[in-house]
Amino acid sequence: MSELVNVAVDAMGGDYAPDEIVKGAMEALRESEKLKIFLVGKEELIQQQLQKYEYDKSRVEIVNATEVIEMGEPPVNAIRKKKDSSIVKAMGMVKSGTCDAYVSAGSTGANLVGGQVLVGRIKGVERPPLAPLIPTATGAALLIDCGANVDARASHLLQFAKMGSVYMEHVMGVPNPTVGLLNIGAEEDKGNALVKETYPLLQNCPDINFVGNVEARDVPAGAVDVVVCEAFVGNILLKTYEGVGATLLSQVKAGMMTSLRSKIGALLVKPALKKTLKKFDIEQYGGAPMLGLNGLVVKTHGSSKAVEIKNSILQCVLFKEQKINDKIREKIVIKDEQ
């Protein structure tokens, strides 16, 4: 049997912890024989949940952590003080090499800070980006960066483009993924100081398939595979995506309920519609990887249920098998040193 992929899971993070977290972990375990899962958190609570499932006990370990970092806590402080929290302990297991990857639905801030401080960056990576997959009409695009470090430099964006390309090609299986620079117009001279400085760097980079600027309007249609941007802008795009999607779908639902005629129609269209809209469901893609670290950190939505946790954990298997970090090292460190 080949080596197992060891994944530390923050059992205490997110709105539905530990129930849905443990459920997702169990589902991932069933789907992949290559997994070993370390459930990190309050032992007693995890034990209670585990009793609900039949599972291969040799591939599950509980790691007791008595503290929990709450959503609202100042991240730097929390990481520093709560040494026995699930986040700090689980990240420590990646740092030490016990685990290959880590999945959490907990505090975004604490996970981003922890990723940099506890897991640590790959040598040569200036800034580790958080890169969620967003659904498009043709599949999914990687939005890189949506992290907490705003006011990025052009050299950061160049690294994002390289790391994002590696991820899309080798984890998502998109051959020669197209890279677009998120901008307010398609022309090369459009944009703010940052994108104007970044454009030629991307254009002259032989490692990526740069196709020029991409407008936010064209992202949902699937114009490019990798959308490169600074974190503030990426966050605005991501959150608008989620907000418009949620509001529009609730309007569509409400619209269907306004008359008897439309209610009957709604019953008839429901199954077909559900299937189509599932493609546009962000949970199907699992969480967002934080790239460029010594190990993989996957941050899933705070509202994650079992399916997103499962998909996030399964992502870790591919990430290790495809030796993503070796490939990132190759593109970033070696190329940059030449």
Added chain:
Amino acid sequence: MSELVNVAVDAMGGDYAPDEIVKGAMEALRESEKLKIFLVGKEELIQQQLQKYEYDKSRVEIVNATEVIEMGEPPVNAIRKKKDSSIVKAMGMVKSGTCDAYVSAGSTGANLVGGQVLVGRIKGVERPPLAPLIPTATGAALLIDCGANVDARASHLLQFAKMGSVYMEHVMGVPNPTVGLLNIGAEEDKGNALVKETYPLLQNCPDINFVGNVEARDVPAGAVDVVVCEAFVGNILLKTYEGVGATLLSQVKAGMMTSLRSKIGALLVKPALKKTLKKFDIEQYGGAPMLGLNGLVVKTHGSSKAVEIKNSILQCVLFKEQKINDKIREKIVIKDEQ
């Protein structure tokens, strides 16, 4: 009879010029007796269109302009060289006071540059923002700024907040409109350097109803009436809004067409759904005003049809009647000089 509101209309701008532009102008003329419209562009073409309509000839004038600024032309150059273009001529009529306002579906760049260079800023206004209305679950929100001048300063954003509040209160009729600073988190310490500097300025401004940071996710639900942001970020939000809306609706439509059962259902839900989604139709709101100029400039979508042109022209009537520019002068110039 009270004084007429004189509106210069760029008859040559947009994908459907001059047909839909003239049609929209005629519809606006029928809806408001207070309007006089100056159709600016190639006389012969405008004349051809006008022949299709019955209208009050005392309230329509054709102003011949032999040149057209195309969508792709470098704006500064075009404005400088094409003195006999519809954009330059029509804006000149606002500058000279012949017209109170101006509506165009033509080149965004040329209109933004022309607004600043030809129409000119109100004294004290540092930067005139372009402020489209975006549909929300509860009505509409003003997104200010989405213009061409990126890399704004905090003092600009403060002025945007004031101008946007005046517009929402007196043109859109929202009493004491709420103002949110677009940010990547709700907490005061979140964000990039610009928003961190802007936050206390808004908080300490007695002229606006500032309610704190607003996340992009909450904008579509109608969290605030005025969304304050820098133009690059505003453009990303606006274009994501349009892109997700268009893609999602086409997915919903496609989803309904996948089986015989769902096709029948689609027929039944269609009328109710159409009515609901009309609320979410950006065209209903007309174009985006460019605020802080000596006169009103309204930029509508390049793809505008008659209804958007009509609504944009009617906006101009309210703008003048409500003496918006006097109110902006009062908030910006006088307050700032105190």
